[in-house]
Amino acid sequence: MLFVDATIFRSSELNSARNQEMEKKIYKVDTRLKPPVLLATLSGALLVLLSIVKSHSFLFLIVLAPFLYLALEILVREIIVDSKGITIRKLLRSKRLEWRDISNLDGVVSGSKVFLIIGSNDDRPTLITNTIAQFNDLVENVSGRIPAEKISESVKEIALSSQRKIWPVIQAWLVCIIFSAILVGKFLE
Numbered sequence: 001m002l003f004v005d006a007t008i009f010r011s012s013e014l015n016s017a018r019n020q021e022m023e024k025k026i027y028k029v030d031t032r033l034k035p036p037v038l039l040a041t042l043s044g045a046l047l048v049l050l051s052i053v054k055s056h057s058f059l060f061l062i063v064l065a066p067f068l069y070l071a072l073e074i075l076v077r078e079i080i081v082d083s084k085g086i087t088i089r090k091l092l093r094s095k096r097l098e099w100r101d102i103s104n105l106d107g108v109v110s111g112s113k114v115f116l117i118i119g120s121n122d123d124r125p126t127l128i129t130n131t132i133a134q135f136n137d138l139v140e141n142v143s144g145r146i147p148a149e150k151i152s153e154s155v156k157e158i159a160l161s162s163q164r165k166i167w168p169v170i171q172a173w174l175v176c177i178i179f180s181a182i183l184v185g186k187f188l189e
Contacts, residue, residue, distance in 0.1 A: 026078055026080050027134055027137075027138050028078045029075065029131055029133065030165065030168075030169070034075060036172035036173045037071050037074050037176075039179075040071060041068060041072060043176065043183050044064045044068050045068060048061045048064055048065075048068075050183075051186075076089070077089065077090050079132060079138060081138070084098055085097050085098040085101075088128065097123075099145050101121050102118055102119065104118075104119040105118055105119070105142065105152065106119065106155060107139070107152065107154040107155040111167070112166070113130065114130035114165075115130075116138070116139055116142070118142070131168050136159060139158055143159060
């Protein structure tokens with residue numbers, strides 16, 4: 001009898017773990033952004049290296065370091081939504097917000113850029129942009145876990161709209177082209 005009870009307990013434990021895992025959803029950066037950001041990062045890193053080797057100048061390093069960091073952060077960014085809260089992971093940091101600690105959920109649209117703003121009781125607001133793949137699904141997932149009185153009308157409008165996020169992709173390709181042109185110029189010197 002003890003063996004049967006242990007088996008039933010273990011089975012319910014496994015089902016509970018599976019349900020929690022199924023509830024967990026991971027959102028990452030739109031895959032259309034990754035190729036140009038990766039190429040721009042590699043071009044920028046090569047520009048910095050060439051600048052240091054050829055002219056012993058650290059100017060490119062000083063100018064491009066923030067852009068290279070931002071590019072790497074874009075490539076590794078992910079948002080994890082589970083039954084207990086939301087985790088935003090970036091390059092060198094991670095932030096966890098439990099659902100009970102979220103004081104308000106707001107949204108702002110600026111041109112083609114959309115921001116989901118998560119306010120918490122004990123920290124500054126957290127921003128999530130629509131460069132995340134399945135952004136509308138993320139907005140619905142998060143707003144479905146927070147009491148309605150904490151959600152602004154703008155979030156409801158964002159969830160219903162289907163914002164096309166082509167401009168960040170165009171910007172990333174433009175940066176890639178500019179870095180490539182500068183790189184070609186460096187090689188032709």
